[in-house]
Amino acid sequence: MAQYTQRPMRFPENIFQTIFEQLLPTGCIVCQKFQKYSICNYCLDIVSNEGIFNYQSCDQCGLALRPEEMALQCCASCQLSNPYFDETYCLDRYTGILQVPLHEFKYQKRIAFGCALSDVWNKLLSWQLKDIDASYLLPVPLSTQKLAQRGFNQSWEIAKRIHCGRHIQKSPYMLWRHHYSEHQAGSNLENRYLSTRGMFYVQPKHIEQLQNKTVIVFDDVMTSGATLNEIARILKDNGVSRVINWVLLRAVRPI
Ligand SMILES: [Zn+2]
Numbered sequence: 001m002a003q004y005t006q007r008p009m010r011f012p013e014n015i016f017q018t019i020f021e022q023l024l025p026t027g028c029i030v031c032q033k034f035q036k037y038s039i040c041n042y043c044l045d046i047v048s049n050e051g052i053f054n055y056q057s058c059d060q061c062g063l064a065l066r067p068e069e070m071a072l073q074c075c076a077s078c079q080l081s082n083p084y085f086d087e088t089y090c091l092d093r094y095t096g097i098l099q100v101p102l103h104e105f106k107y108q109k110r111i112a113f114g115c116a117l118s119d120v121w122n123k124l125l126s127w128q129l130k131d132i133d134a135s136y137l138l139p140v141p142l143s144t145q146k147l148a149q150r151g152f153n154q155s156w157e158i159a160k161r162i163h164c165g166r167h168i169q170k171s172p173y174m175l176w177r178h179h180y181s182e183h184q185a186g187s188n189l190e191n192r193y194l195s196t197r198g199m200f201y202v203q204p205k206h207i208e209q210l211q212n213k214t215v216i217v218f219d220d221v222m223t224s225g226a227t228l229n230e231i232a233r234i235l236k237d238n239g240v241s242r243v244i245n246w247v248l249l250r251a252v253r254p255i
């Protein structure tokens with residue numbers, strides 16, 4: 001059985017979680033088996049062994065590399081059209097066992113699933129990223145209308161519970177999103193790039209803070225990369241020097 005790093009819990013947010021874990025059995029977010037933790041060791045092992053973070057991935061966009069791409073550590077797509085973001089770290093593939101828990105969290109509003117997904121990230125990936133040199137961690141924003149509709153921003157709910165170096169400041173207020181009625185689902189790659197154009201903006205009072213800084217952007221799902229690319233473009237337009245993506249689930253190749 002693999003051993004997972006358990007970092008010190010923060011008071012008081014997690015003290016209740018600790019108490020409940022001791023007192024009550026809980027269902028694993030993947031297999032629903034009742035046990036002590038939000039994800040059982042069996043399911044955690046599956047992500048640990050098969051998670052996309054284990055694979056040789058494109059440094060820039062996080063896609064698992066094909067053999068012919070390994071020498072450059074860069075996928076064919078990034079070689080062809082260099083994205084604005086500089087690095088991408090992903091936990092697992094979109095088609096892996098965390099997809100259903102993410103949907104339960106996002107669409108059925110089961111907040112405990114979001115906490116559990118942060119736990120999985122913390123157990124498997126946080127230790128690898130703890131020394132990363134960055135100043136801010138920003139979630140991909142929802143528009144105000146979408147936020148009102150859903151009641152929470154799934155990326156922020158996960159990101160705020162992720163363990164990272166104390167030098168990194170988390171904020172859901174720096175980056176904002178306009179509301180557009182067009183939906184991304186079903187549109188082709190070119191349309192996705194066009195539909196994300198101009199969708200995001202930096203809150204003016206925060207622009208100065210971002211000058212020459214490295215910023216991490218957290219997204220729950222990365223598919224074509226169009227959204228994260230547009231965010232990186234806007235951040236760099238506003239003086240950010242480097243943009244790193246942290247992604248929970250990554251589509252294996254652009255749809
Ligand atoms: Zn399980």
Ligand SMILES: [Zn+2]
Binds near residue numbers: 058060063075076077
């Ligand atoms: Zn790439």
